[in-house]
Amino acid sequence: MIKNDKAQLKLVQFENKDIRGLVELSASVGWDYDEQEVGTVMASGKIFGHKNADGEILSSAAIIKYDGNLASIGMVIVNNDFRGLGLGKEVTQKCLDYVSSDLSVMLIATEEGKPLYEKMGFKTVDSVHKFLCDTYDVTKSIVNINYTVESCTESDFNEILKIDEAAFGNKRSHFLHQRIKQSKQCLTVKDSQGNIIGYGLSVLGSVNLILGPIAAPNPQIAALILDRLAYGHQGKLRIDVPSGHKEFMLFLENKGFVKAANPPVMLINSANLPPRNNTLFAIAAQVFG
Structure with a gap:
């Protein structure tokens, strides 16, 4: 993939027909989302991301809004060949823009992603033990x-x-x-x-x-x-x-x-x-x- 192809990428909301491609994106970075898991994420919230001119999925991020004043972001993935172009920030911001600006939004970060989220205004408030x-x-x-x-x-x-x-x-x-x-x-x-x-x-x-x-x-x-x-x-x-x-x-x-x-x-x-x-x-x- 050529990095200067970013201008040809399109930021979209994914549909059920995209589930297989999202599973493939997950596998490409060593994550283990399967079709059922992506289907539950999609049924519970919205998934956004970038596609190229051929329809290949190059990034993703999901946001799940709960009944009260809280939402959760996850499944933030960028194709290895397109890292460093700001796709992760762009798709995470798309998730934030989808909900009200006064809504509390949480995420559980990877060490790799933590600096990006800090630049976007996220603060560490707790941790989980895997x-x-x-x-x-x-x-x-x-x-x-x-x-x-x-x-x-x-x-x-x-x-x-x-x-x-x-x-x-x-x-x-x-x-x-x-x-x-x-x-x-x-x-x-x-x-x-x-x-x-x-x-x-x-x-x-x-x-x-x-x-x-x-x-x-x-x-x-x-x-x-x-x-x-x-x-x-x-x-x-x-x-x-x-x-x-x-x-x-x-x-x-x-x-x-x-x-x-x-x-x-x-x-x-x-x-x-x-x-x-x-x-x-x-x-x-x-x-x-």
């Missing part, structure tokens, strides 16, 4: 007779939504509905009175079984949910844990997870993330904040 596991240790499966773990049903959605809103700090009904549709498992934990006190999802990607979101009242219940989501999976697993959950992260390490990265959570148009109740033990994925 854990990977080649083989989950099932030698000591967790049993807790005080709680029951069940597959979620449609009638559970409103309770799950309430738990998620308090944990994440923002209501995200449309996204959560889409993510549950995509999930391999959606589990709830109920107390002895039958009240839902926590939930968790797993999503089977092209490389990893992605564990999250997981929301629970304490590390022990979070561990119980993770154990049920991971149990019996033959293959690699991934979980991204918000900061402040040392006991839960120790549990992960004891189960064979290894910390692979500690990317920053960045924010623009606000100094702080929305208030959370410290019950979010795993995020859905970095693109969703």
Whole structure:
């Protein structure tokens, strides 16, 4: 590719027909988005990016607006041959321009992308801990007779939504509905009175079984949910844990997870993330904040 071809590039909003090309762009930089994941991102928000005259996708960025005063940017990718031309900044700005200027917008940055976001006005407010596991240790499966773990049903959605809103700090009904549709498992934990006190999802990607979101009242219940989501999976697993959950992260390490990265959570148009109740033990994925 010749870099001076930038004048021929067109910044567009992608459609369902572009999903395959977005997967190919992701693979070209070593990321593992598959068609289901890109489809959920597209169904939950908007994806913008550059195409050349031949229709080849050369960049992308997604923005997901939640029900309240918060949105999340992710999936910021630029074709290696077109880096250094400002495409990443241009497509990220397109996402910001799509929403109101007084809306808080978060993103989870790569180390490579962090300087760009800082120049655009994003500030680091937190971090997440990315854990990977080649083989989950099932030698000591967790049993807790005080709680029951069940597959979620449609009638559970409103309770799950309430738990998620308090944990994440923002209501995200449309996204959560889409993510549950995509999930391999959606589990709830109920107390002895039958009240839902926590939930968790797993999503089977092209490389990893992605564990999250997981929301629970304490590390022990979070561990119980993770154990049920991971149990019996033959293959690699991934979980991204918000900061402040040392006991839960120790549990992960004891189960064979290894910390692979500690990317920053960045924010623009606000100094702080929305208030959370410290019950979010795993995020859905970095693109969703």
